[in-house]
Amino acid sequence: MKILAINGSERARGSTWLAVQEILSHARSRGCAAEEIHLAEHRVTACDCGRCNSRPDPCPVDDEVGEIVAAMVEADAVFLAAPVHGFGLSSLMQTFIERAGVGFLRFERPLTNTIGAAVVIGRRYGHLDVHAQLLHNLLLNRFIVVGSGFPVTVYSGGEQGIASDVEGLDALHRTVDRVIDVGLTLAGAGIELPRPRDAERRVGRTN
Numbered sequence: 001m002k003i004l005a006i007n008g009s010e011r012a013r014g015s016t017w018l019a020v021q022e023i024l025s026h027a028r029s030r031g032c033a034a035e036e037i038h039l040a041e042h043r044v045t046a047c048d049c050g051r052c053n054s055r056p057d058p059c060p061v062d063d064e065v066g067e068i069v070a071a072m073v074e075a076d077a078v079f080l081a082a083p084v085h086g087f088g089l090s091s092l093m094q095t096f097i098e099r100a101g102v103g104f105l106r107f108e109r110p111l112t113n114t115i116g117a118a119v120v121i122g123r124r125y126g127h128l129d130v131h132a133q134l135l136h137n138l139l140l141n142r143f144i145v146v147g148s149g150f151p152v153t154v155y156s157g158g159e160q161g162i163a164s165d166v167e168g169l170d171a172l173h174r175t176v177d178r179v180i181d182v183g184l185t186l187a188g189a190g191i192e193l194p195r196p197r198d199a200e201r202r203v204g205r206t207n
């Protein structure tokens, strides 16, 4: 099983990176292939064409979001990991979600039936709002969203950073386990989830 974790922090080696390392090492300890993408190390450019949400073709903006989306399509499961900034999603992850969404995903929803989960890192405030936002995006893209009970919200403000948040890391490990359990159960039953591609329906809307 191939797992991909995407780090949406502007600080490529900060607390979100540490949480991503937890995802990867736990997944590898279960025998999975695990890869990471740190958005801060890629060109993720906000589109300024002004009509990306309605144009019938991908926006020709020159960045690396297409490659990142291709890596997501290749994965069996994707973790979106992002820090809380200003009570909301980090600007980088927000830009990526918007750019990937209108630039690549809305045409055929190619991530349909990929397993998905959200991980949020922050000092103390706004984690659940950001977690909900990530879940909404996973749902929009027709992921199979997997959780372990408590949402994975990790507090980075303790003396030892995220290592101080034992409960948050427990939720993270349990969610990685659940993602793997669901993936392996489907594979063990010989079920290869279909990846139907169909255009977004916009009933009654012109934009």
Ligand SMILES: Cc1cc2nc3c(=O)[nH]c(=O)nc-3n(C[C@H](O)[C@H](O)[C@H](O)COP(=O)(O)O)c2cc1C
Pocket: 009, 010, 011, 013, 014, 015, 016, 017, 083, 084, 085, 086, 087, 088, 121, 122, 123, 124, 125, 126, 127, 156
């Ligand atoms: C611009 C900015 C805004 C932030 N806003 C919040 C916030 O609203 N709530 C919160 O709990 N933490 C907030 N933080 C703290 C970060 O979420 C926290 O430091 C997190 O660990 C950062 O992850 P990183 O190390 O991967 O960048 C903010 C940090 C920055 C830089």
